[in-house]
Amino acid sequence: MIMPNIELYAANVIPKEEYAVSGHRACQGCAEILAVRLALKALGRDTILTMATGCMEIVSTPFPTTDWKLPWIHVAFENAAAVASGVDIGLKILMKKGKVKKSDINIVAIGGDGGTSDIGLQSLSGAFERYHKFIYICVDNEAYMNTGVQRSSSTPFGAMTTTSPPGKLSMGQPTWKKNMVKIAVAHNIPYVATACPSYPFDLIEKVKKAKMADGPAYLHILSVCPTGWRTASDLSIRYGRLAVESGVFPLYEVENGTYRLSLNPEPLRPVTDYFKGQGRFRHLTDEYIDKIQKRTIKEWEDLKTLCGVK
Amino acid sequence: MNNKNKKGIEVSIALSESVKLCRFEAISAYPITPQTHIVEHLSELVAEGELAAEFITIESEHSALSACIGASAAGARTFTSTSSQGLELMHEILFIASGLRMPIVMAVANRALSAPLSIWNDHGDVMAARDAGWIQIFCENGQEAVDSIIIATRFAEDRRVLLPVMVNLDGFILSHVVEPIEFPAQESVDAFLPSYDPLYTLHPDRPLTMGAYALPELYTEARYAQENALINSKDVINEVMGEFGKKFGREYRVVESYNCEKADTVFVAMGSMNENIMTAIDELKSRGKEAGLVKIRLFRPFPSEELAEVLSGKKRIIVIDRAMPGGAMNGPVFSEISSLAKIRGLDAILSNFILGLGGRDVVPEAFIDIYNESMARTSTFVKAAKTNYRIVGVRE
Numbered sequence: 001m002i003m004p005n006i007e008l009y010a011a012n013v014i015p016k017e018e019y020a021v022s023g024h025r026a027c028q029g030c031a032e033i034l035a036v037r038l039a040l041k042a043l044g045r046d047t048i049l050t051m052a053t054g055c056m057e058i059v060s061t062p063f064p065t066t067d068w069k070l071p072w073i074h075v076a077f078e079n080a081a082a083v084a085s086g087v088d089i090g091l092k093i094l095m096k097k098g099k100v101k102k103s104d105i106n107i108v109a110i111g112g113d114g115g116t117s118d119i120g121l122q123s124l125s126g127a128f129e130r131y132h133k134f135i136y137i138c139v140d141n142e143a144y145m146n147t148g149v150q151r152s153s154s155t156p157f158g159a160m161t162t163t164s165p166p167g168k169l170s171m172g173q174p175t176w177k178k179n180m181v182k183i184a185v186a187h188n189i190p191y192v193a194t195a196c197p198s199y200p201f202d203l204i205e206k207v208k209k210a211k212m213a214d215g216p217a218y219l220h221i222l223s224v225c226p227t228g229w230r231t232a233s234d235l236s237i238r239y240g241r242l243a244v245e246s247g248v249f250p251l252y253e254v255e256n257g258t259y260r261l262s263l264n265p266e267p268l269r270p271v272t273d274y275f276k277g278q279g280r281f282r283h284l285t286d287e288y289i290d291k292i293q294k295r296t297i298k299e300w301e302d303l304k305t306l307c308g309v310k
Numbered sequence: 311m312n313n314k315n316k317k318g319i320e321v322s323i324a325l326s327e328s329v330k331l332c333r334f335e336a337i338s339a340y341p342i343t344p345q346t347h348i349v350e351h352l353s354e355l356v357a358e359g360e361l362a363a364e365f366i367t368i369e370s371e372h373s374a375l376s377a378c379i380g381a382s383a384a385g386a387r388t389f390t391s392t393s394s395q396g397l398e399l400m401h402e403i404l405f406i407a408s409g410l411r412m413p414i415v416m417a418v419a420n421r422a423l424s425a426p427l428s429i430w431n432d433h434g435d436v437m438a439a440r441d442a443g444w445i446q447i448f449c450e451n452g453q454e455a456v457d458s459i460i461i462a463t464r465f466a467e468d469r470r471v472l473l474p475v476m477v478n479l480d481g482f483i484l485s486h487v488v489e490p491i492e493f494p495a496q497e498s499v500d501a502f503l504p505s506y507d508p509l510y511t512l513h514p515d516r517p518l519t520m521g522a523y524a525l526p527e528l529y530t531e532a533r534y535a536q537e538n539a540l541i542n543s544k545d546v547i548n549e550v551m552g553e554f555g556k557k558f559g560r561e562y563r564v565v566e567s568y569n570c571e572k573a574d575t576v577f578v579a580m581g582s583m584n585e586n587i588m589t590a591i592d593e594l595k596s597r598g599k600e601a602g603l604v605k606i607r608l609f610r611p612f613p614s615e616e617l618a619e620v621l622s623g624k625k626r627i628i629v630i631d632r633a634m635p636g637g638a639m640n641g642p643v644f645s646e647i648s649s650l651a652k653i654r655g656l657d658a659i660l661s662n663f664i665l666g667l668g669g670r671d672v673v674p675e676a677f678i679d680i681y682n683e684s685m686a687r688t689s690t691f692v693k694a695a696k697t698n699y700r701i702v703g704v705r706e
Binding site: 045046047048050057058061062063064066068069070071072073074075076079082083084085088089090091092093094096097099100105122123125126129130 | 362385517
């Protein structure tokens with residue numbers, strides 16, 4: 001069961017309002033803009049966005065046009081959480097002084113995997129520690145796609161990128177994907193969750209929970225990238241589902257330290273079901289696939305233990 | 311001024327009191343020597359409820375200025391302070407703060423840059439940030455530091471300006487000394503500096519996009535508009551300084567001079583060493599020699615008209631730099647003055663001396679030696695030397 005009351009949900013109850021409108025320049029089949037679009041629907045109009053440099057920024061705001069129907073600010077690559085911190089204290093004091101009308105405004109920082117797990121990790125950690133009431137959304141497409149598919153610390157083991165090319169001495173990305181969720185959880189923040197736009201109701205539900213959190217919230221959203229993953233652009237939703245069904249990207253949440261699986265896809269599909277058709281994994285030998293399969297199962301079992309699932 | 315109204319107080323503390331008088335609303339800062347007393351006192355003011363501000367002690371200077379942009383974009387009057395390495399860590403964001411036209415005020419306790427690590431004063435930090443599109447003011451003493459914060463906040467937020475400002479004060483040499491300072495009354499500051507009324511803010515009732523990117527068709531125009539705002543800010547700065555003088559009785563100008571009417575030979579300098587130069591000038595006078603001092607209070611936008619006016623007709627111009635040229639032909643202040651001299655056709659012999667690096671003591675006698683050496687010069691170009699500047703007191 002993806003969530004206990006799924007029968008209450010249907011596509012027609014998703015808010016009709018669009019805050020990320022059509023006309024942006026995202027690639028065909030981009031699951032990242034879909035993730036952001038769905039998240040903004042869940043957030044609603046009373047939202048301020050601070051965005052890191054990256055795909056979402058670059059596809060949305062070539063001056064003088066904009067994709068955003070919400071107040072939006074982009075400052076730099078590594079500081080979306082710091083800018084959000086500033087918006088938070090600015091609004092707080094102005095509301096306290098009565099210069100801005102008191103109201104609940106969601107402050108939401110959005111960054112890619114590079115802007116979150118690499119260059120923006122420090123400012124994100126600081127914002128969590130200071131306990132600003134804000135939501136950080138990492139839209140993870142598993143490499144620096146905007147600059148031409150270079151590896152990040154969120155690129156999966158073995159994946160081919162332009163800076164982790166397979167070669168005589170290389171089998172692609174030489175390191176394992178950084179676990180951002182654990183890093184977020186280690187800050188003792190009230191809400192942390194993974195999501196994927198292939199599961200839109202789950203994603204929307206989690207954004208709504210993040211809104212209600214009494215402190216910082218972190219959402220890590222896997223965002224299939226046909227351009228960087230070398231996949232067919234009509235299969236983005238399917239690849240998101242395969243990532244979940246193979247246990248490569250489990251859907252779960254951590255509420256006040258308590259882990260809960262959002263979906264138990266057991267029996268897991270073999271990772272080869274997920275890899276098949278992805279150009280970035282095409283070079284992998286059986287030996288490496290076996291290594292990844294074993295690690296995937298181990299991580300899945302560890303997560304089940306954390307979630308109290310037998 | 312009546313000395314009775316003055317209070318003996320450390321300049322960093324005094325500057326923080328000025329931040330309070332300005333009713334800053336958001337502060338985001340990271341501690342670094344020698345700026346620490348400023349953030350410490352601000353923390354106390356906020357903790358005691360004397361300053362109604364949100365203060366975040368953030369995890370780096372890069373984030374400090376990033377958060378300032380967020381707070382300023384939300385519409386709050388925003389302050390930060392840093393020094394040296396901290397200013398360089400902010401470097402990327404400096405340009406964005408000015409490009410986004412955020413009227414943030416930042417006090418910079420000037421300090422040398424690593425390596426080798428030095429916590430002591432020079433202008434290496436701010437000179438590396440001189441082209442960041444910020445308005446830059448240099449303070450000579452504590453009273454100037456206090457008044458400059460008030461003046462800077464007023465013109466930064468002026469809708470004809472909307473640019474961030476650095477108020478520079480020499481680390482330790484100025485930031486940590488106790489000086490007699492007069493504080494304006496809160497009511498007078500309130501009357502001079504109304505509550506910040508931002509032009510655009512981030513709010514769901516008026517959604518707008520800040521920080522879009524520009525394609526080659528528009529980048530030049532965007533930067534041109536910003537550059538114009540910076541250049542035109544000088545008139546507003548002059549206007550605000552004039553109004554401050556009328557209201558508070560302390561006159562400030564973007565360029566100030568000491569004993570320049572009679573003297574053919576003038577020093578050009580910035581910051582707290584101006585006081586030592588004036589002492590040297592008085593000593594020279596007692597020996598029957600005339601020298602003047604031209605103080606650059608506003609370094610960006612560069613006050614070329616005002617400088618041309620005061621430097622015109624001078625026979626010798628001695629430019630003092632407190633930063634290494636970094637491979638340039640001369641120190642940064644000299645480079646400005648020499649291009650001004652060429653453009654304005656000033657017929658003077660120019661000389662460039664670099665001193666006071668990394669906290670090396672600067673004494674009035676040094677300027678007497680510099681004066682004597684300059685008087686012996688017959689041309690601006692020094693043929694025999696490898697460089698056209700001299701580093702005073704350097705051991706080879």
